[in-house]
Amino acid sequence: MKQKIDDLAVFGGPVTFGQPLCVGRPSTGDRSRFFERLNQALDDRWLTNGALVREFEERVAELAQVRNCVATCNATVALQLLYMATELSGEVIMPSMTYVATVHAARMLGLTPVFCDIDPATGCLDPREAEAAVTSRTSGVVGVHLWGRPSAIDELEKTGARHGLRVVFDAAHALGCAYRGRRIGGFGAAEVFSFHATKVVNSFEGGAIVTDDDGLAQHLRSLRTFGSGPGARIERVGTNAKMNEAAAAMGLTSLEAFDETVRHNRANHALYRSELSGLEGVSVVPFDEDESPNYQYVVVTIDEAGTGVHRDLLMQVLEAENVVAQRYFSPACHQLEPYRSERPVELPRTERLAEQVLVLPTGPAVSGEDVRRICEIVRCALTSGRQVTDRLRHRGDLVSSFAGPPWPAPGRPVRPGV
Ligand code: T4K
Incomplete structure (x- = not known):
């Protein structure tokens, strides 16, 4: 049970998962x-x-x-x-x-x-x-x-x-x-x-x-x-x-195995939503049942203004617990070479989402109990968000591998090529 920040593996607490729990574990069927x-x-x-x-x-x-x-x-x-x-x-x-x-x-x-x-x-x-x-x-x-x-x-x-x-x-x-x-x-x-x-x-x-x-x-x-x-x-x-x-x-x-995979994903998604509800600065991106979602991605946004923790630091906290989240898709494509140099452009809504997006593990290899434990880590880290940030920011060795995306060069036109 993770209750205080010293319980987090990133600060020396026990590691939650013995094996890496990744986004994107394949659904292999029978x-x-x-x-x-x-x-x-x-x-x-x-x-x-x-x-x-x-x-x-x-x-x-x-x-x-x-x-x-x-x-x-x-x-x-x-x-x-x-x-x-x-x-x-x-x-x-x-x-x-x-x-x-x-x-x-x-x-x-x-x-x-x-x-x-x-x-x-x-x-x-x-x-x-x-x-x-x-x-x-x-x-x-x-x-x-x-x-x-x-x-x-x-x-x-x-x-x-x-x-x-x-x-x-x-x-x-x-x-x-x-x-x-x-x-x-x-x-x-x-x-x-x-x-x-x-x-x-x-x-x-x-x-x-x-x-x-x-x-x-x-x-x-x-x-x-x-x-x-x-x-x-x-x-x-x-x-x-x-x-x-x-x-x-x-x-x-x-x-x-498609129907079964979607059933499993739907249950995991609902669990993530309920376990992370009420956390300031955290939103689980919803799906609309009318759109017959496959729920393959559990996408959350982490707004540092509310959580006190930047998305990249939360990833670091999770990784120390053997939870391998993904930033789908950050940096956004216009922030990558060669596009950022060739046709610089400012896309404020894309950039905001790219800064906050985090995808958490789901799929048949991830059980409901796994989801609960992942959410427990997130809750523990975000309950004392500012403290987590202060302690991690003082540890250059950890922060360096999460330097964040290469934001576009200054002086960009608002719309490309028009
Ligand atoms: N359009 C969109 C919107 C896409 O998202 C993609 C691909 C494409 C087009 C092109 O589709 P493909 O040409 O690939 O068919 C990945 C995938 O390589 C890519 O297919 C995917 N989208 C993209 C979102 O992610 P990585 O670099 O994150 O994948 P990889 O191989 O590092 O795997 C990610 C995680 O999945 C790992 O941490 C562990 C887990 N994993 C991965 C593999 C391959 C497993 O548990 N088992 C596995 O066998 O790019």
């Missing part, structure tokens, strides 16, 4: 089913371009309620294929509050990411900012369903229609989620899921592009497989972005 599938692939000597990937694509398309699913080796490459297939060029509007993959995928193709601020209510791209950022060089908008909460899809699609832009969605976090009664997957030209180990469904590494546009799906399949068309004839430039059979075996097995 191990025997996984090995059955893998053995079948080995028996068949069919390791790629095979039946398991096709079955995985069918299951994902069913879940997302779309006509087509194109599975890939990861979501970053899937985004690149989608940006290529939709012929994005010049400037592409996107949020900075996302994983850098959304942005790098565009930059790697020579596109110019134009960052817009977020709607603080959702953390997603503010559609009014997106509309205002359109120039004659803009070709598309990328919405990101941050932590599984849908972007302002209708408004972004309206902006797209008004200006003749392609609209696509990075749905890496949003498998199984919904927007206004429809599953994520069928919006924009196409949407991209990630099946990285840390996602609600994993295929070790993996991704998929889903769309109701049959022609686009065919184009994406071609790009994914060396630019090939019917009869494996090469028709265009393409790459090798295929998912392999072992990945699909894990994807199918993890997908079978």
Whole structure:
């Protein structure tokens, strides 16, 4: 039981967890089913371009309620294929509050990411900012369903229609989620899921592009497989972005556990909310049941003005207890190189969230008892927040590894490239 700050491991108290308790422990499903599938692939000597990937694509398309699913080796490459297939060029509007993959995928193709601020209510791209950022060089908008909460899809699609832009969605976090009664997957030209180990469904590494546009799906399949068309004839430039059979075996097995994983995540999320309620300066980002959340991310904001402790110091306190939290996503993308040097921009709402955001462990590997103990650490640290801060700030050795994000250089224009 942690009651006073000397009970905290960071100040010499006992360490709460014997093993690191991480954000992003994979949901692996029934191990025997996984090995059955893998053995079948080995028996068949069919390791790629095979039946398991096709079955995985069918299951994902069913879940997302779309006509087509194109599975890939990861979501970053899937985004690149989608940006290529939709012929994005010049400037592409996107949020900075996302994983850098959304942005790098565009930059790697020579596109110019134009960052817009977020709607603080959702953390997603503010559609009014997106509309205002359109120039004659803009070709598309990328919405990101941050932590599984849908972007302002209708408004972004309206902006797209008004200006003749392609609209696509990075749905890496949003498998199984919904927007206004429809599953994520069928919006924009196409949407991209990630099946990285840390996602609600994993295929070790993996991704998929889903769309109701049959022609686009065919184009994406071609790009994914060396630019090939019917009869494996090469028709265009393409790459090798295929998912392999072992990945699909894990994807199918993890997908079978999806409902159970979401049930578990939902219970953990509710517990976090009740255990952390009433703590000044701490908010657990809520989900809306109407949006069918997968609850894969337990996101809290730590406002130092209320807690007396900066988010980075709280992370340090947790890490000493073997709780490995994450700053998804801090620094925000516009605060990272090369973007901060190339097109400096000020995004106050994004920057505020990036300074406060903290993601806590959940998933099937994290029990309700684990959640209670994590919350006990947080409560103990924040009850004497100022004291914790004073003591840690006097210990340069610990503080140095949490120096905080590299904030953008001064002298930035308020809006980029306009
Ligand atoms: N768009 C968005 C909005 C995204 O968030 C992402 C990826 C993408 C696109 C691109 O998707 P992919 O190309 O990856 O399919 C991670 C992941 O690598 C990345 O997939 C993810 N989003 C991003 C939010 O986080 P790291 O550097 O935090 O991951 P990593 O491997 O250090 O793992 C984080 C924690 O998870 C570790 O502390 C321990 C735990 N973990 C991790 C792995 C891999 C496990 O317990 N077991 C594992 O097997 O970037």
